[in-house]
Amino acid sequence: MPELPEVETIRRELAPRIAGKKIKRVVIPPDPRGCRVIRRYPCRRRFLSRLAGRTITSVGRRAKYLLFDLDDGRVLILHLGMSGQLLFRPRSAPRFSHTRLVIRFAGGDELCFVDPRKFGEAYLFSAAEEDTLVNPFALGPEPLDRGYTASRLRESLSGRKGPIKAVLLDQKVVAGLGNIYTDEALFRSGISPLRPAGSLSGEEARKLVKSIREVLREAIRCRGTSAADRQYVTTAGALGGFQERLDVYQRPDRPCPRCGAPIATTRVAGRTAHFCPRCQV
DNA sequence: ATTGGGACCTGCTCGC
DNA sequence: TGCGAGCAGGTCCCAA
Numbered sequence A: 001m002p003e004l005p006e007v008e009t010i011r012r013e014l015a016p017r018i019a020g021k022k023i024k025r026v027v028i029p030p031d032p033r034g035c036r037v038i039r040r041y042p043c044r045r046r047f048l049s050r051l052a053g054r055t056i057t058s059v060g061r062r063a064k065y066l067l068f069d070l071d072d073g074r075v076l077i078l079h080l081g082m083s084g085q086l087l088f089r090p091r092s093a094p095r096f097s098h099t100r101l102v103i104r105f106a107g108g109d110e111l112c113f114v115d116p117r118k119f120g121e122a123y124l125f126s127a128a129e130e131d132t133l134v135n136p137f138a139l140g141p142e143p144l145d146r147g148y149t150a151s152r153l154r155e156s157l158s159g160r161k162g163p164i165k166a167v168l169l170d171q172k173v174v175a176g177l178g179n180i181y182t183d184e185a186l187f188r189s190g191i192s193p194l195r196p197a198g199s200l201s202g203e204e205a206r207k208l209v210k211s212i213r214e215v216l217r218e219a220i221r222c223r224g225t226s227a228a229d230r231q232y233v234t235t236a237g238a239l240g241g242f243q244e245r246l247d248v249y250q251r252p253d254r255p256c257p258r259c260g261a262p263i264a265t266t267r268v269a270g271r272t273a274h275f276c277p278r279c280q281v
Numbered sequence B: 001a002t003t004g005g006g007a008c009c010t011g012c013t014c015g016c
Numbered sequence C: 001t002g003c004g005a006g007c008a009g010g011t012c013c014c015a016a
Helices: A004-018 A044-051 A127-132 A150-157 A164-169 A179-189 A202-221
Strands: A023-027 A056-062 A065-070 A075-079 A085-090 A099-105 A109-114 A121-125 A264-268 A271-275
Touching: A004 A056, A004 A065, A004 A085, A004 A109, A004 A202, A023 A044, A044 A121, A150 A164, A150 A202, A164 A179, A179 A202, A179 A271
Parallel strands: none
Antiparallel strands: A023 A099, A056 A065, A065 A075, A075 A121, A085 A109, A099 A109, A264 A271
């Protein structure tokens, strides 16, 4: 499940390889069952023809979204959804199954968007839209930005009665966290995923922000988490490394690394939450 | 306004 | 061995 560290890893790999490259053509392979990868754009043909001939000037990231800035002022935005992979390779290689979108570059390389579960999304915003829709996805603050502080977090938690994990998963509150890193950050800060969000003390909010930042930075250093299903890979198809360092995520019944109690699971906001029932209160 | 749950998807695992 | 049920979850949408 690509979350902030996985998307950032992909961005860092991609930027030096494709910045300055010219797009020859963008292709959507035929899919008899239909594919809705292009979102909020009225015409598929127009979407594709607008990209042909453009040069990618830089590759950015906002939360879990990859931003490809184009030389005409537009920006191509990709979200990997649940199962999305972006694979960079020579065009001569045989096409992967579940390929939803292919960006072919002048010179022969291509970037393949492979996405079995079809939750991935592609957007094309114009310069004018960028001006007016500064934040088209209503995303909250980036947790790794300097301006992201405990008081900022506490402000957004105040009065909220929902479980803290559900609130952290809300991209309007803080942008870029998913199921893996909310579990890991809550474990590190000793807070139960079920705690009412508004009940966190200032000290707990401080610890939580510190844990969120630490776990995200470590995961980026490890090039992301390839969990049990191995759905996340880097642009070269390599696995990440942070799965070796997970304390609680996908470790039910295994001993808590801090106290040895068996890791428990529960259901929060429709997802499985993993936590230590002794350390996290 | 906030919160919970279903829909969207497909591949995989599990139990019978 | 085969089959269906259940599960995985990021985001959107609707209802309470």
